[in-house]
Amino acid sequence: MRTPLNDTKLYTVGEVAKLCNISKKTLRFYDQLGLISPDYVSPENNYRYYSEKTLSSISIVKYYKQMGFKLSEMQGLIGKPSYFYHESNFVAKINELTAEQKKIQNELIQLHDWQRLLQEARMISTQYSDTISVKCLQEQTYCSLDQAFSYDYRESILNIPWTNYLQSKKQEITGPVVLKFNSYLDKYHGVSEQATIIQKPVSCEHPIPNALTFGGFFVSAYHLGPMETLNEEYPKVEQWAADNGYTCGPECYERYVIDYWSTTNPDQFITEILIPITKKCATK
Structure with a gap:
């Protein structure tokens, strides 16, 4: 026309x-x-x-x-007659997409870590549930927070003060919840009153609050079932370490592989007990 x-x-x-x-x-x-x-x-x-x-x-x-x-x-x-107008918009969009890229990358890290936990749980439940072994964990820096402990595992794992604390520090975490106890004997005998909750940060973009180094040589044992029966594993681990020439402790860690975050059925819970070990010196 x-x-x-x-x-x-x-x-x-x-x-x-x-x-x-x-x-x-x-x-x-x-x-x-x-x-x-x-x-x-x-x-x-x-x-x-x-x-x-x-x-x-x-x-x-x-x-x-x-x-x-x-x-x-x-x-x-x-x-627009001036390309400077476009440049400023491009810079703004680059900054926006870069922030979105970081967010997506963090989400992918968290999803992959959770998927690996589920894969670990499947392997343990079908093949290695009764295995006690020495495990070497690479040292990494974790976020941490000291808290009172009353053997209420649900409260310690679905931990509102912990999530609020991390939020206040603008810190995202990934991987399983881990509780550190200063004495594995106190934990075993049911008299622990304090625990340190630790989790791995997704990134180091922000300062890590209460940074704690976690890693080294441990004796490792998996417990399948309710957490209220976790203490059944400690004498087995202690005896295995003694039989193989290791000294345990003094602290211990409980790493919750499958817990309240993944299932409501306690019979499906899987917890890894980790106790630091050193080799006993040979006597003449």
Whole structure:
């Protein structure tokens, strides 16, 4: 169509939709947003028409969408005479996407760690439930918080003060909850009144609150079933260490592989008991 006003070739909404591979509904939405408006509206039938120059702007919109811009963020971008305006918007979008990338990466770390816990639980429950062994854990820095302990495992694991504390420090964690007890004998005999909850930080972007180094050589044993029966494992571990020439303790760690975060069935709980060990010196 050529208008009598400027003799410019114009295209109907249907023609634009076909040429630019977009729907008529999308084209109308662009108009409502003030993003791409028709060059001419017929006073007789209210039909909308677009020039070739306006059609080319649709390619710009598509490319902006490809770069992550929302339609609402494109208002005012098309047709700006200065490229400095575009540069400032690109910098803002780069910063936004970089922050989103970090967030997604942290979420992936947490999901992978949880999946690995489930895989560990499947392996232990089917193959190695009665195994006691020496384990070497690479030293890593964990977040920690000292708390009262009353043998209420649910309260210690689904730990509201802990999550609030981490939130106040802007710290995200991953992996299982681990409780450290200063005396494995006190824990075994049911008289522990204090524990330190520790978990691995997702990243070191923020200072790690109450940083605690966890790692080294341990005697390891898995307990399957309710946590109230955990103490049954301690004499077995102690005897195994003595039989193999190791000295235990003094502290111990309980690493909750499958717990209240994963199931409501206590019979499916899996807890790893970790007690630091040193080799006894041979006597002459």
